Amino acid sequence: MEDVIEVRNLKKSFGTNLILGGIDFSLGNGELVGIVGPNGCGKTTFLRILSDIESPDSGKVRISGKVAMIPQDDLLFPWFNVWKNISLGLKFRKVPSKVTENRVKKTADDLGISRYLQSYPSQLSGGTRKKVAIARALVLEPDIILLDEPFAGLDVSSVDNLLDSLMNLKKNGISMVIVSHQIEELFHISDRVYFFSHRPAVVKRIIDLKNTSAEEGKKLIFDLFRGV
Ligand SMILES: Nc1ncnc2c1ncn2[C@@H]1O[C@H](COP(=O)(O)OP(=O)(O)OP(=O)(O)O)[C@@H](O)[C@H]1O
Ligand SMILES: [Mg+2]
Incomplete structure (x- = not known):
């Protein structure tokens, strides 16, 4: 290996x-x-x-x-919903919006958090927040x-x-x-x-x-x- x-x-x-x-x-x-x-x-x-x-x-x-780190504190932005929290990194990288949409949807689906995409971090359990933090790293395709x-x-x-x-x-x-x-x-x-x-x-x-x-x-x- x-x-x-x-x-x-x-x-x-x-x-x-x-x-x-x-x-x-x-x-x-x-x-x-x-x-x-x-x-x-x-x-x-x-x-x-x-x-x-x-x-x-x-x-x-x-x-x-490519490496992505998921820190202990999830560091989600409280004023953005889950969708925005996950897609932010792609926006910074100027990834086209259709690609962003597909990647966010697929990653959220893989992690079982699709139903929370419109929720805000304060409305989520610790486990779901952790998954949002992981999704945010995964959309960058590390x-x-x-x-x-x-x-x-x-x-x-x-x-x-x-x-x-x-x-x-x-x-x-x-x-x-x-x-x-x-x-x-x-x-x-x-x-x-x-x-x-x-x-x-x-x-x-x-x-x-x-x-x-x-x-x-x-x-x-x-x-x-x-x-x-
Ligand atoms: N930027 C920094 N400046 C000065 N000291 C630091 C810095 N970052 C970490 N340290 C010190 O380095 C040591 C190791 O810290 P680190 O957070 O890596 O430990 P850890 O093994 O992750 O601990 P824990 O199991 O508690 O999470 C600690 O004494 C910490 O105070
Ligand atoms: Mg530590």
Whole structure:
């Protein structure tokens, strides 16, 4: 499998604080990789570097394809309805209105949010808002999406629903990196899970879920958390 992300010995400091202490990471084409690690170890910083919002101090970052990041806070515009929130990026890129209309409709349909297109963010549940944020990224037709804590604050049925949508995206060939503290959900959908140590963060362990059961994997993570 060709890697769409390759990271070698990535280091990042803020001031005198070394946050990422030499991360090695890869994401295969069509793969879904999870990242777990203690609070403050630099997971969000890592995603921000992959999406070019932050720059690394040293190391190698190679990315093949278009990346979109879905931050933890969905950052929807409260004064725009769902349709406008999703289509805004296309408008900025001057995509023709017919193309925009088709893409918004299809993406909303794929994520099961078509009935909310005229609603405003304040009228939506947390799970639906999260899907609108994902739709907003997907209409830009990325090859890779990076999700920061997508399950945080969602009830079980919204989580289930979101998991189904993410599995569908995977079937459609989108490569994904998901940072989450929700081990159960992450292990349910990931091909591999990276465990980051306390900062300065390094990769302490990679759990390949093709060879490890989700149960064994979860136990490993709990042991790793006790050890960090
Ligand atoms: N722009 C910045 N300037 C200074 N320090 C920063 C900046 N961004 C992040 N940090 C610091 O870097 C460290 C890592 O932050 P980051 O948000 O990446 O951690 P995290 O692993 O995502 O944590 P959590 O699990 O709580 O989300 C924290 O100490 C944070 O305060
Ligand atoms: Mg974070």
